[in-house]
Every structure is written in C-alpha cells, then in structure tokens.
Amino acid sequence: MMIDIRLKDLMNEKGIDAVIAVSPENVLYTSGVDIFTQKLVRDRLAFTVFSAKSEPTMIVCNIEEGLTREESSIQDIRTYVEFKESPISKLVEVLKEKGLTNAVIAIETEFLAMEFAKELEKDLPNIKITKAEPLFNYVRVYKSKEEVELLKYAASSTTNVIEEVFQEANIGDTEKEIAIKMNNRMIEKGGNPVYTVLGSGYRSTNLHAEPTEKKINSGEVMRTDFSGLFKGYYSDVARTVFVGTPSARQEMILTSLFDIHKKLIQSAKVGVKFSELYNYCVELFKEKNLAFSLPHIGHSIGVVLHEEPIIHPFNERKLEEGMVLNVEPLCVDEETESGYHVEDLIHITKDGPELLTCDTLREYPIIVK
Numbered sequence: 203m204m205i206d207i208r209l210k211d212l213m214n215e216k217g218i219d220a221v222i223a224v225s226p227e228n229v230l231y232t233s234g235v236d237i238f239t240q241k242l243v244r245d246r247l248a249f250t251v252f253s254a255k256s257e258p259t260m261i262v263c264n265i266e267e268g269l270t271r272e273e274s275s276i277q278d279i280r281t282y283v284e285f286k287e288s289p290i291s292k293l294v295e296v297l298k299e300k301g302l303t304n305a306v307i308a309i310e311t312e313f314l315a316m317e318f319a320k321e322l323e324k325d326l327p328n329i330k331i332t333k334a335e336p337l338f339n340y341v342r343v344y345k346s347k348e349e350v351e352l353l354k355y356a357a358s359s360t361t362n363v364i365e366e367v368f369q370e371a372n373i374g375d376t377e378k379e380i381a382i383k384m385n386n387r388m389i390e391k392g393g394n395p396v397y398t399v400l401g402s403g404y405r406s407t408n409l410h411a412e413p414t415e416k417k418i419n420s421g422e423v424m425r426t427d428f429s430g431l432f433k434g435y436y437s438d439v440a441r442t443v444f445v446g447t448p449s450a451r452q453e454m455i456l457t458s459l460f461d462i463h464k465k466l467i468q469s470a471k472v473g474v475k476f477s478e479l480y481n482y483c484v485e486l487f488k489e490k491n492l493a494f495s496l497p498h499i500g501h502s503i504g505v506v507l508h509e510e511p512i513i514h515p516f517n518e519r520k521l522e523e524g525m526v527l528n529v530e531p532l533c534v535d536e537e538t539e540s541g542y543h544v545e546d547l548i549h550i551t552k553d554g555p556e557l558l559t560c561d562t563l564r565e566y567p568i569i570v571k
Contacts, residue, residue: 219305356437381413393430420446440545
C-alpha cells in the first residue's frame with residue numbers, strides 16, 4: 203500500500219507516532235472507501251489510523267461496515283454504534299491498544315469539530331496533537347498508477363460529454379437545455395456532476411456562470427467549465443465553442459489561446475518551476491496581445507478539486523515525476539464581450555507530459571450550427 207509507505211517515511215522524518223485521517227477526502231484517499239454519508243452527516247465520523255509500528259486501522263459507524271469491508275484496502279476495521287457510542291471513544295480505544303497514550307499524534311484539526319477534539323484531549327491527556335493536513339497534502343501530490351488511470355477516465359469521459367453535447371446542440375437551444383444533457387450524459391458514463399459552468403455571449407465572461415434559460419445565438423461564444431466525481435475523484439475540463447460563424451477577432455483569440463495552451467503543456471517538464479510555467483504563460487499572452495489577469499493557470503486534482511501544487515507566480519517548487527496537473531489558460535476579451543477558456547489534464551512523466559484528457563489537443567473549435 204503506497205500511501206502507507208509514503209506516510210510512514212514522512213512520519214519518521216517529522217517525529218510523528220501516528221497520523222489520523224478524519225475528513226471524507228483523506229479517509230477515501232487512505233482507505234479506498236468513499237463513505238458519502240460521512241459528507242452529509244458530519245458527526246458520523248470515520249477515521250483511518252496510521253501508526254509507525256503497526257498496521258493501519260479503520261474506524262467507521264457500524265452501518266457502514268459492509269461497504270467498508272467490501273472496498274477498503276485496510277484489513278483491521280473497527281465499528282461504533284451511532285448514538286450509543288462516541289466515535290472518539292472507539293478511536294481512544296484503538297490508540298491505547300497501539301500504545302499511543304503518550305505519543306505525538308497528527309490529526310486533521312481543520313476538520314475535527316472542537317467538541318470531538320476536546321473529548322480526545324480529555325480521554326488522552328498526555329498525547330501531543332499536531333496538524334495532519336500538511337502531511338496528507340504532501341503525499342497526495344504524487345499520484346499512483348491506479349489514481350492516474352482513474353483521473354484519466356474521469357477527465358476523458360468529461361471531455362467526451364462536453365464535445366458530444368456541443369456537437370449535437372443547435373442555435374436557439376437554451377443554456378439550461380445544453381447543461382441538462384451534459385449532466386445526464388455524465389451520469390451515463392459513471393460520474394456524478396459536481397458543477398456545470400456554462401455561459402454564452404456576454405455571460406461567457408462570468409467565470410462561474412450558471413446555465414440559464416438564455417438561448418444561444420449566432421455570432422456568440424459559449425464557454426463551459428464542467429466537473430464530475432468518479433469514485434471519489436474529480437474531473438475538471440473547460441472548453442470554448444463558437445455559435446454560428448465567428449468574427450475574425452473571436453477566431454483569432456481562441457486560436458491564439460489554443461496555441462498558448464499547447465505551448466504551456468509542452469513546457470510542463472520535470473525540473474521546471476511552477477512559477478516559471480506561470481510566467482511563461484504571461485509572456486505568451488503578451489506576445490498574442492491578449493488580456494491576462496489570472497491568479498493561477500492550473501492546479502493538481504484528485505480527491506479534492508484544487509489540490510496542491512498550484513501553478514501560480516509565487517510557487518517556487520519544481521514539477522516532479524508522478525504529479526498530475528490541470529492546465530487552464532483563460533482570456534476575457536472586452537471587445538468581443540466574450541470569455542475563452544480551455545483546460546486539460548496532464549501527467550508529469552520522466553519522458554515529458556502525458557495528456558490524460560483526450561488523445562490529442564484540440565486546435566480547432568467546435569461550431570454550433
């Protein structure tokens with residue numbers, strides 16, 4: 203179990219005796235189980251406990267035991283009875299069993315509610331609590347082979363949905379009609395829609411426009427930023443299309459953006475700093491004489507939509523093998539009153555960037571007729 207190995211190496215380096223995942227995202231990441239009720243019922247806690255000297259343990263509400271035993275890679279599974287037992291009492295029992303009553307414990311303090319944190323400190327007064335979030339953020343940067351395959355499926359499925367629906371759309375359709383088809387098609391491909399940004403004409407300049415009853419009209423730009431959840435992992439894809447025949451400026455901007463996007467992806471190689479990639483994007487926008495005002499031009503993705511590392515001007519970290527990144531240049535043009543956005547997923551390998559969203563980058567826009 204790679205997460206176990208990476209965590210234990212980090213624990214030894216930091217002098218931490220145990221790491222405890224509490225958030226739905228990191229419980230999924232460390233166990234392989236997506237307990238959706240944990241997201242909806244916040245006091246129905248689940249834990250994964252990683253100790254430097256023992257095998258990992260998972261603690262869940264007893265009504266989730268069947269799912270957990272079926273899907274989890276962790277063999278030692280403990281349960282508590284909701285309303286009868288506090289989940290913290292079961293956690294305390296496990297920590298005592300593992301000899302961690304005087305230990306340094308890293309737990310997700312940003313997620314664990316104060317009343318539960320106080321209960322833990324009361325029952326184990328000699329433990330030293332530290333934040334687990336930096337540890338999980340660090341190990342999640344590097345994606346396993348299985349994670350890359352899942353993210354590839356999620357991204358390519360989302361791309362196919364967008365392009366299929368846009369190619370089927372007609373002038374006069376409403377934004378909402380198009381969005382409904384996208385959401386339904388994503389469900390057919392095994393994903394749960396998370397958000398559907400979709401705006402046409404002047405609404406395409408709204409970076410997070412929700413689809414409305416507005417009809418798409420000839421001469422407009424239509425832009426979407428579409429996300430789904432596939433077995434607990436996110437997709438995030440953006441595409442821009444023309445409705446009818448574009449103007450010369452509209453065509454120039456989107457063609458230029460495609461070129462910038464391609465060059466950024468080709469430059470995303472091991473050893474390049476994230477800040478250098480961002481600054482290269484700024485230079486390319488200047489060369490094309492396009493407006494630029496982005497705080498970042500991409501991000502990693504996984505069990506969280508925007509994971510570290512982020513491609514921003516202050517990130518001096520270097521790209522490394524095993525990272526997965528969304529690259530997403532965006533331009534808002536006042537003259538055409540339009541927003542232009544493309545976003546694709548890449549895997550950083552020793553041989554260069556591997557495109558996960560589709561077989562080849564799109565260089566020519568879809569035109570809705």
